[in-house]
Amino acid sequence: xxxxPLLADLIEALRCLPGVGGKSAQRMAFHLLERDRERGLxxxxxxxxxxxxxxxxxxxxxxxxxxxxxxCANSSRDRQVLCVVESPVxxxxxxxxxxxxxxxxxxxxxxxxxxxxxxxxxxxxxxTQRLGEGEIEEMIIATNPTVEGEATAxxxxxxxxxxxxxxxxxxxxxxxxxxLEFVDRGTLAHAFGRRQIVE
Amino acid sequence: xxxxPLLADLIEALRCLPGVGGKSAQRMAFHLLERDRERGLxxxxxxxxxxxxxxxxxxxxxxxxxxxxxxCANSSRDRQVLCVVESPVxxxxxxxxxxxxxxxxxxxxxxxxxxxxxxxxxxxxxxTQRLGEGEIEEMIIATNPTVEGEATAxxxxxxxxxxxxxxxxxxxxxxxxxxLEFVDRGTLAHAFGRRQIVE
Ligand SMILES: [Zn+2]
Ligand SMILES: [Zn+2]
Numbered sequence: 291x292x293x294x295p296l297l298a299d300l301i302e303a304l305r306c307l308p309g310v311g312g313k314s315a316q317r318m319a320f321h322l323l324e325r326d327r328e329r330g331l332x333x334x335x336x337x338x339x340x341x342x343x344x345x346x347x348x349x350x351x352x353x354x355x356x357x358x359x360x361x362c363a364n365s366s367r368d369r370q371v372l373c374v375v376e377s378p379v380x381x382x383x384x385x386x387x388x389x390x391x392x393x394x395x396x397x398x399x400x401x402x403x404x405x406x407x408x409x410x411x412x413x414x415x416x417x418t419q420r421l422g423e424g425e426i427e428e429m430i431i432a433t434n435p436t437v438e439g440e441a442t443a444x445x446x447x448x449x450x451x452x453x454x455x456x457x458x459x460x461x462x463x464x465x466x467x468x469x470l471e472f473v474d475r476g477t478l479a480h481a482f483g484r485r486q487i488v489e
Numbered sequence: 490x491x492x493x494p495l496l497a498d499l500i501e502a503l504r505c506l507p508g509v510g511g512k513s514a515q516r517m518a519f520h521l522l523e524r525d526r527e528r529g530l531x532x533x534x535x536x537x538x539x540x541x542x543x544x545x546x547x548x549x550x551x552x553x554x555x556x557x558x559x560x561c562a563n564s565s566r567d568r569q570v571l572c573v574v575e576s577p578v579x580x581x582x583x584x585x586x587x588x589x590x591x592x593x594x595x596x597x598x599x600x601x602x603x604x605x606x607x608x609x610x611x612x613x614x615x616x617t618q619r620l621g622e623g624e625i626e627e628m629i630i631a632t633n634p635t636v637e638g639e640a641t642a643x644x645x646x647x648x649x650x651x652x653x654x655x656x657x658x659x660x661x662x663x664x665x666x667x668x669l670e671f672v673d674r675g676t677l678a679h680a681f682g683r684r685q686i687v688e
Binding site: 293294295296297299300302303304306307308309314316317318319320321322323324326327329330331332333334335336337338339340341342343344347350352353354355359360361362377378379381382398471 | 492493494495496498499501502503505506507508513515516517518519520521522523525526528529530531532533534535536537538539540541542543546549551552553554558559560561576577578580581597
């Protein structure tokens with residue numbers, strides 16, 4: 291079709307990116323070849339490094355190439371507040387939208403027995419251990435407002451209370467059934483500021 | 490922001506892709522890391538190979554990692570017809586949409602004196618040499634119907650005639666399945682003027 295097997299390979303490989311179909315993969319490949327080979331090579335290197343070297347932080351489970359991620363290693367952040375989220379995108383969204391300066395814990399999922407995701411898969415042992423260290427006073431539960439996210443929030447609130455820690459939840463404002471990642475900054479910042487104690 | 494410098498690098502590097510902003514770069518990076526590292530590595534390798542090894546076919550100027558591209562090297566294609574296009578995307582579009590089995594010549598641009606694109610930059614010396622070989626009987630001029638594309642087409646038609654070759658142009662008109670009210674005035678006027686007898 292294109293006359294170049296390497297180009298056909300590239301177009302096919304670009305389709306691994308979410309939201310990229312055949313037409314846009316083709317457009318991307320031509321654009322890089324015609325105008326931006328240097329940045330194409332940089333992207334290749336960045337991809338290889340990221341895929342091979344990024345693992346998970348030993349403390350918060352977020353993506354990290356070091357045993358301790360940059361957020362956990364930052365000694366200027368508040369150690370009394372822990373925000374628990376489902377995914378690294380939620381950490382990025384909260385960091386971008388709010389002035390939050392505390393710690394995080396990333397579940398890398400939500401309780402979902404049908405998908406084989408239980409307390410162990412979500413690292414709740416590590417979380418319990420963390421709560422037992424005695425520094426944390428408030429656990430901000432920022433799971434998504436979906437059925438599974440709410441069930442996970444309920445479970446997390448129990449964990450917090452058992453450890454003598456105050457569980458809070460983001461204020462309403464986050465649309466029901468929506469995902470944090472796609473909430474606009476203003477709404478997210480508002481909801482974050484009005485987080486409420488879980489009764 | 491993400492806690493991982495390598496991840497921040499990857500998100501930044503993904504923005505070299507046309508149509509990819511910060512949000513979708515982030516989504517792409519997380520998707521690959523969470524679900525598809527193997528395909529991410531494949532994409533890295535495909536990008537590196539393509540950026541480093543793809544040049545231009547010596548005969549048609551299309552992208553090719555070999556001196557002769559796969560289309561030019563294909564001996565089963567008709568050698569009497571040459572289709573001249575502006576860009577490799579046009580070759581791909583024609584190959585996908587039509588049953589064309591002839592040869593191509595890719596200008597990698599259009600005549601545009603203000604951008605420093607003249608006959609030399611478009612490889613018209615190579616094209617003239619090709620026309621002089623004596624095999625080609627028809628030159629299908631498939632430049633885009635823009636002002637510069639039309640000027641280029643005019644120039645190409647003269648080249649063809651000078652070589653005793655029949656120049657042809659794609660038919661203009663109302664797109665199939667298009668609605669008259671949404672067709673631009675110029676196209677509509679053209680299609681109206683060139684109306685044909687219904688057999
Ligand atoms: Zn961490
Ligand atoms: Zn060729």
